[in-house]
Amino acid sequence: MAERATHDTDYGSLTDEELISRLREAEETLDAIRTGAVDAVVIAGSQGQQVYTLENADRPYRVLVEQMQEGAITLSETGIILYCNARFATLVAGPHDGIVGQPFVRYFRADEAESLSSMIATGAGSGVSGEFAIVNEFGQEVPVNISLVDLKVDNAMPRLVCGIVTDLTFSHMRARELSAANEKLAGEIDERRKTEENLQLTLDAAEMGIWELDLFDGRLSRSPQHDRLFGDTGLLSFDLPALVSRFVPEDQTKVHEAFERARETGNVQFERRIRRANDNAVRWVSVKGRTFYDGEHPIRITGVTADVTQRREVDEQLRQAQKMDAVGQLTGGVAHDFNNLLMIIGGSLDxxxxxxxxxxxxVRLFETARQAVARGSKLNHQLLAFSRRQDLQMEVVQINDLIPTFEHLLERAVGEIVKIKFIKDLNLWECRTDPHQLETAIVNLAINARDAMPHGGELVIKTANRRVNEALASRWEASAGEYAMISVQDTGIGMSAEVLAHVFEPFFTTKDVGKGTGLGLSQVYGFAKQSGGFVAVASMPGQGTLIEVFLKRSNDPVQTVRKPTETKLEAGTGLVLVVEDDADVRVTTSGMLEDLGYSVLSAATGSAALEIVQGTASLNLVFTDVVMPDGMSGVELTRRIGLLRPELPVLLTSGYTAQRAIPEMPTGEQALLKKPFSQAELSVAIRKIMANARNT
Known part of the structure; x- marks a missing residue:
């Protein structure tokens, strides 16, 4: 019987020489175990001496193999199962005793048998592995990983193969879950990328730049679009003071205060002007941002910047249009009252x-007074032109053909120190307009140009065809399309931006008191608008002024201008009802009719007039104002008289007679007499309408 080796494991007090001796002793013991001279080892410990024999030395390993979570196998070199643990039996769902002696490949898919047999037969060497699928006794597939290694006991014994079979079901499930999660994450990343791209496209389309202000170091991060808005290129570092400096000086304090308030309020929002770095242009920008906090401490402000110059310009145009409309309403009312005054004065003079x-x-005194009434009437027409309530006599005309008719007026108006130059487009389109009002407009523009050149200069009057796009049309509150254009350009002192902002307002003038009415350009503006066109102005101090009048193109043939009929003062007979709310005008008109030989009744309202019409069978004519305050206009009164007495003629009168100003205005030649009218004009109008009534 072999000897037993005994060892003391208390090494704490040994010297180096003793340790070396013990080591040599241990080596000798190992050699003895290898050669079989020793079959047990006794190790002294705290619980006494323990004896370890070769017979029971592998017992812990057997227990470990049986209880491990992986399948363990031992195969012959031909692939016959010589040993398997309980876990492998569980994987194949077969009895442990029935597995040993079976071919290993029996428990795998048929299409994998050849590959698995080859791996076993070739030899595992230091180790091979692969993934296969076990088909258990219930026909279920179980994915596994097989790791094989050759086991050589000695050269005399056949080669054995040991293997570990690991269940990959959970791993595959986790892999599928991970793959699905990765796919979902990839989808979300792709969706976020698309969202960010769409957001960037939206920001670029809206010309919006993104920025972030770090409140700790003051650094301001910006997107490329933000720098483009400010006209910057290649800026690497930027901070809040640098940003504030890009705004115009008068806005810088407000911008700085807005960012300071944002620390407490949580947001920043303002619209201010910047001066672009690349072209020095002044632009309006809108800045909006939100403050982010760490607890109660602000750490950064993030926001966007957008160019809102166009919107600001549109808003300003809208405000200007509303202001002009309000002033137009006011001037229309003034013109109405002024017409009544002229009516009283003119009628009394007649x-x-x-x-x-x-x-x-x-006679000279009378003629002087009558001329003053005529000038007042002309001035009133300018007021009505601005308020777009004048009665335009629209005709299809060729502007080039009209210029010679008022060329001499222009020469007299500007004087000898101003040289007039005409540039005509020989292919100029026809347009529909009132030729007399166009003449007045051009003369007014020429007079303004003359006053802008006190020491002389050049006045260029030009005609041309223009196709107006949406951008230009929106700027001047017009519609896009084709226009015939006539322009007046001078080499005078020009106008500042402040003056240009008010240039079309009635009574606005830069001339000395008594040297201008301030109605010239307002007449041009109103005339063009009422004609369906518009006026464009360009001017700078010291560089002259260009004013272009655009009139809508017409494809109709040019009309022959009718000569006005001469008025004659003739007496008449008959009973006339005068309907007028202004007492002085009513008295004056009645007196003019009586002076012509007519008998007269009068009424201050439409309802009072209807009572007279119903109760006076001998009535020959009703002469009524259009605009009256009691809710019944002259047009409505005419309609009701037509229902009561269709044979009774009605003559209307008004200071402003445009269709836009008076809805449902009759259009017959003798249906309306424009204020202020003379006694002769009144006589002709009444005789004609009464004659027409007798002939029907």
Missing amino acids: MLRRRLPDDAKL
Whole structure:
């Protein structure tokens, strides 16, 4: 029987020489175990001496193999199962005793048998592995990983193969879950990328730049679009003071205060002007941002910047249009009252003239007063032109053909120190307009140009065809399309931006008191608008002024201008009802009719007039104002009279007679007499409408 080796494991007090001796002793013991001279080892410990024999030395390993979670196998070199643990039996769902002696490949898919047999037969060497699928006794597939290694006991014994079979079901499930999660994550990343791309496209389309202000180090991060808005290129570092400096000086304090308030309020929002770095242009930008906090401490402000110049310009145009419309309403009312005053003065003068002796001095006084009424009427027409309530006589005209008719007026208006130059487009389109109002507009523009050149200069009057796009049309509150254009350009002192902002307002003038009415350009503006066109102005101090009048193109043929009929003062007979809310005008008009030989009744309202019409069978004519305050206009009164007495003629009168100003305005030639009218004009109108009534 072999000897037993005994060892003391208390090494704490040994010297180096003793340790070396013990080591040598241990080596000798190992050699003895290898050669079989020793079959047990006794190790002294705290619980006494323990004896370890070769017979029971592998017992812990057997227990370990049986209880491990992986399948363990021992195969012959031909692939016959010589040993398997309980876990492998569980994987194949077969009895442990029935597995040993079976071919290993029996428990795998048929299409994998050849590959698995080859791996066993070739030899595992230091180790091979692969993934296969066990088909258990229930026909279920179990994915496994097989690791094989050759086991050589000695050269005399056949080669054995040991293997570990690991269940991959959970791993595959986790892999599928991970793959699905990765796919979902990839989808979310792709969706976020698309969202970010769409957001960037939206920001670029809206010309919006992104920025972030770090409140700790003051650094301001910006997107490329943000720098483009400010006209910057290649800026690497930027901070809040640098940003504030890009705004115009008068806005910088407000911008700085807005960012300071954002620390407490949690947001920043303002619209201010910047001066671009690359072209020095002034632009309006809108800045909006939100403050982020760490607890109660602000750490950063993030936001966007957008160019809102166009929107600001549109808003300003809208405000200007609303202001001009309000002023137009005011001037229209003033013109109405002024017409009544002119009516009273002119009518009274006409009646006085018939009673004046043939005294040359008195006649001159009358003519002077009558001329003053005419000038007042012309001034009133300018007011009505601005308010777009004048009665335009629209015709299809060729502007080039009209220029010679008022060329001499222009020469007289500007004087000898101003040289007039005409540039005509020989292929100029026809347009629909009132030729007389166009003449007045051009003369007014020429007079303004003359006053802008006190020491002389050049006045260029040009005609051309223009196709107006949406951008230009929106700027001047017009519609896109084709226009015939006539422009007046001078080499005068020009106008500042402040003056240009008010240039079309009535009564606005830069001339000395008594040297201008401030109605010239307002007349041009109103005339063009009422004609369906518009006026464009360009001017800079010291560089002259260009004013272009655009009139809508017409494809109709040019019309022949009708000559006005001469008015004659003739007496008449009959009973006339005068309907007028202004007492002085009513008295004056009644007096003018009586002076012509007519009998007259009068009423201040439409309802009072209807009572007279119903109760007076001998009535020959109703002469009514269009605009009256009691809710019944002259047009409505005419309609009701037509229902009561269709044979009774009605003559309307008004200071402003445009269709836009008076809905449902009759359009007959003798249906309306424009204020202020003379006694002769009144006589002709009444005789004609009464004659027409007798002939029907």
